Structure formats: structure tokens, C-alpha cells
Amino acid sequence: MSVLLPEDPTPIAKVPSTENKTGGWRTFRPVIHYEKCIRCYICWKFCPDAAIYFASPEAHAAPKEALSKFDTVEINYDFCKGCGICANECPAKAIELVLEESAEGDEE
Amino acid sequence: MKKLTIPEEEHMLSGHTACLGCGATIAMRYVLKALGKNTILSIPACCWAVIPGVYPHRTLDVPLLYTAFEVTGAAISGIREALDAMGKEDVNVVGFAGDGGTADIGLQALSAAMERGHNVFYIMYDNEAYMNTGIQRSGSTPMGAWTTTTPGGKKRMYKWEPKKNVAEIMVAHNIPYVATATIAYPEDMIAKLRRAKEIKGPKFFQILSPCPTGWRHPPDKTVEISRLAVQTNVFPLYEVINGKYKISIKPKNPKPVKEYLRLQGRFRHLTEEEIEMIQKNVDDNWKALLKKERCSQEE
Numbered sequence: 001m002s003v004l005l006p007e008d009p010t011p012i013a014k015v016p017s018t019e020n021k022t023g024g025w026r027t028f029r030p031v032i033h034y035e036k037c038i039r040c041y042i043c044w045k046f047c048p049d050a051a052i053y054f055a056s057p058e059a060h061a062a063p064k065e066a067l068s069k070f071d072t073v074e075i076n077y078d079f080c081k082g083c084g085i086c087a088n089e090c091p092a093k094a095i096e097l098v099l100e101e102s103a104e105g106d107e108e
Numbered sequence: 109m110k111k112l113t114i115p116e117e118e119h120m121l122s123g124h125t126a127c128l129g130c131g132a133t134i135a136m137r138y139v140l141k142a143l144g145k146n147t148i149l150s151i152p153a154c155c156w157a158v159i160p161g162v163y164p165h166r167t168l169d170v171p172l173l174y175t176a177f178e179v180t181g182a183a184i185s186g187i188r189e190a191l192d193a194m195g196k197e198d199v200n201v202v203g204f205a206g207d208g209g210t211a212d213i214g215l216q217a218l219s220a221a222m223e224r225g226h227n228v229f230y231i232m233y234d235n236e237a238y239m240n241t242g243i244q245r246s247g248s249t250p251m252g253a254w255t256t257t258t259p260g261g262k263k264r265m266y267k268w269e270p271k272k273n274v275a276e277i278m279v280a281h282n283i284p285y286v287a288t289a290t291i292a293y294p295e296d297m298i299a300k301l302r303r304a305k306e307i308k309g310p311k312f313f314q315i316l317s318p319c320p321t322g323w324r325h326p327p328d329k330t331v332e333i334s335r336l337a338v339q340t341n342v343f344p345l346y347e348v349i350n351g352k353y354k355i356s357i358k359p360k361n362p363k364p365v366k367e368y369l370r371l372q373g374r375f376r377h378l379t380e381e382e383i384e385m386i387q388k389n390v391d392d393n394w395k396a397l398l399k400k401e402r403c404s405q406e407e
């Protein structure tokens with residue numbers, strides 16, 4: 001991390017918090033099972049860490065044809081703290097929480 | 109292509125230091141989605157003073173001026189008047205403070221700001237205790253709750269005084285807009301913020317923001333508990349525009365308060381009789397609110 005010194009007498013915080021990779025806090029990893037995901041974006045809506053992003057419709061297979069034109073969602077594991085809200089709120093039960101140690105390698 | 113029910117724009121970054129599952133963080137995310145980038149915030153001592161991370165980190169992409177615990181009302185008054193003097197009347201000025209900073213220590217500065225009629229938003233994110241310093245009781249802590257200063261036992265009881273009704277105190281200031289909201293209902297919260305944005309003068313919001321650390325609930329239950337607070341009438345959603353009440357959600361068959369209480373460790377000690385007492389308190393408050401809606405709409 002680079003420390004920026006203030007140019008003027010007022011200290012202004014300029015380093016974005018995205019320097020801080022809070023993914024390291026995680027005990028449970030939310031994993032999206034795309035074959036169940038109905039692309040409703042409820043997980044995106046409630047994530048307290050703004051760690052769910054949109055991806056192209058083709059990035060993942062859709063459970064049915066009618067859904068295939070909608071954008072998909074992906075979890076940014078650099079920042080996801082593993083709170084599990086997304087899994088609890090997902091109406092399709094498409095998100096599973098797995099113990100971080102037993103999770104397979106990052107999808108990055 | 110996507111169909112979203114809340115704005116896509118994001119002004120709160122990832123990488124902040126809130127506990128996992130923090131409701132206050134979800135509240136901030138929605139407030140900035142609703143008000144947009146042309147906003148200046150002032151935040152006193154509270155969890156949100158710590159959530160952006162230590163200097164030189166920032167987690168919001170709008171200007172944020174930290175202030176002392178008790179003076180959010182004064183800080184936003186000054187920012188507003190300075191901006192207006194500079195001709196920047198279109199900037200949203202927002203005080204964003206905890207329940208301790210609002211119901212207790214900052215109440216005087218808030219009252220003065222509301223009475224003077226500045227064109228500001230004041231948002232109380234209500235996590236029902238002084239969380240940042242270790243879960244001490246505030247005036248906004250609900251009846252029956254455990255906190256570290258109401259630990260229960262022979263000498264010191266759980267909190268048995270009813271929750272101070274700050275939204276009602278604001279209504280008594282005759283300001284043009286007062287509303288309650290909570291994080292399980294983002295569309296409702298954002299619609300209210302946008303309505304309020306069109307109103308010139310003081311606007312007050314009380315946003316119930318569950319706190320897994322202080323309420324002793326698993327972090328994945330934050331949104332579910334917020335929803336139950338509305339479905340049980342524990343925390344009714346309403347707005348008061350120029351003195352007229354409008355209840356936003358009237359549950360057809362309200363769930364028993366027990367369903368809300370049982371998910372939270374801070375209520376674990378409650379006996380059946382005590383739960384009955386809390387249920388009665390909730391029912392009485394709900395009836396009083398219905399009456400206020402009826403009377404204020406009749407005029």
C-alpha cells in the first residue's frame with residue numbers, strides 16, 4: 001500500500017478502501033450454482049460489501065432459455081467477507097456456503 | 109440486459125472494515141444510490157466513522173466530513189449555509205449518525221438544526237445501542253434487550269424502558285418530512301429518499317439497521333431480521349409529510365413478535381411473560397400509529 005501525504009493542510013483520505021482485501025476475513029465461501037440461478041439480482045441488492053458484480057449473459061449457463069439474455073452475477077472473492085446474506089436471501093437457493101478451507105481454488 | 113429495482117450506481121466501495129453482515133453498511137449503500145454523487149456527508153463518532161478504514165483510506169466516493177459525537181446537527185447546518193452562500197444549492201447535505209449520536213448525545217444539535225429549518229437530510233442509522241464502543245445501551249435500545257450496560261442479573265436489569273421514539277420527536281418539530289425505513293425494503297427506502305429530495309427544508313430518516321455483533325445474530329440473518337421487524341410491527345414503516353402520516357406497509361396478518369425476538373441472542377433470556385409484555389407494547393404502538401394516520405388524514 002502506498003501512503004499519500006496531504007498536499008495541503010487539510011488531511012484528505014484519498015486511498016480507496018479497495019486496497020484492503022477483506023476476502024481474507026472469510027470463514028465460509030458463497031458459491032453460486034449457476035444451473036439454479038434465475039438472474040434476479042437479489043444477492044447483488046443486499047450484499048453489504050458491494051462484492052457482487054454483473055457479468056455478461058454468456059459468462060455462465062442459464063437454467064432455461066428465457067433467462068439467457070439477462071446478465072449474470074459473480075462474487076468478487078477479494079472482498080466478500082462470507083456473511084452469507086446472499087445465500088440466505090437467494091429465492092432459488094442457488095448459493096451454497098462452503099467452508100473456506102474445503103473450497104476449491106479461486107475461479108479468478 | 110438486466111432488470112433492477114434499485115439504481116445500479118455505486119458510491120460505496122468494497123474493502124471497508126464493517127463486521128460481516130453489517131446492516132448499517134447496507135443502509136449507507138442505499139442512501140447514496142438514492143441521492144447520488146452530488147452529496148456531502150457529515151458523520152460523527154460511531155461505527156460509520158470507523159467503517160471507511162483508517163486514514164488515508166476512504167470507502168465513499170462523496171466528500172465526508174467527520175465531526176464530534178454530539179454536533180452532527182450543527183455540522184450539517186454550517187455546511188448547508190456555506191454551500192448556499194456559494195450558490196451551490198443543488199448539493200445534498202446529509203448528516204449520517206448512529207442512534208446514540210441521535211437519540212441521546214446529539215439530540216440538542218439535531219433539534220436546533222431542525223428548528224432552524226436548514227435544507228438538510230439527517231439520517232439516523234438505528235442499530236439500537238452504542239455499538240462502536242462495545243454495545244452499551246442507548247435511548248433507542250428496545251425493551252427487554254441485553255447490552256453490556258444492561259447485562260441482566262440480580263442488581264442490574266436488562267433494558268426495560270421502552271425505546272425512545274425519535275421519529276416522533278422530529279414530527280413534533282413540524283418539519284416537512286419524516287420517515288422510517290429499513291434495509292430489507294430498499295425500494296421503499298430509495299423511493300422515500302427521492303421524494304424527500306424534492307422537498308426543501310429539514311428531512312429526517314430513521315433507518316433500522318440490524319447489527320450482528322450487537323444483536324447477537326448470525327451475520328446471514330441481517331436482512332431477514334430487518335424484514336421481520338416490519339412483518340411483526342416491531343418497526344413500522346411510515347412517512348409523515350407536512351404532518352400527514354402515511355403507513356408504507358400494513359402487514360395483513362402481523363407475525364408474533366416472538367419470531368423477531370427468537371433470532372437474536374440479545375433477547376435470549378426473555379421469559380414467556382416478558383415476551384407477552386413486549387408484544388403488548390408493540391400492539392399498543394401500532395394502534396397509536398394507525399390512529400395518527402387516520403386523524404392526520406381526516407383534517
Ligand SMILES: Cc1ncc(C[n+]2csc(CCOP(=O)(O)OP(=O)(O)O)c2C)c(N)n1
Nearest residue numbers: 153154155177206207208209237238239240
Ligand atoms: C463526546 C464523546 N463521548 C464518547 C465518545 C466515544 N464514542 C465513540 S462512538 C460511540 C458510540 C456511538 O454509538 P452510536 O451513535 O449508536 O453509533 P454506533 O457505534 O452504534 O454505530 C461512543 C460512545 C466520543 N467519541 N465522544
Ligand code: SF4
Nearest residue numbers: 037038040041043090
Ligand atoms: S439471488 Fe440467487 S437466483 Fe438471484 S441472481 Fe443471486 S444467485 Fe442468482
Ligand code: SF4
Nearest residue numbers: 047080081083084086
Ligand atoms: S457472503 Fe456476504 S459479502 Fe459475500 S457476496 Fe454474499 S452477501 Fe456479499
Ligand code: SF4
Nearest residue numbers: 127130155239319321
Ligand atoms: S458493530 Fe454492528 S453496526 Fe458496527 S460495524 Fe459491526 S455490525 Fe456494523
Ligand SMILES: [Mg+2]
Nearest residue numbers: 206207237239
Ligand atoms: Mg448505535
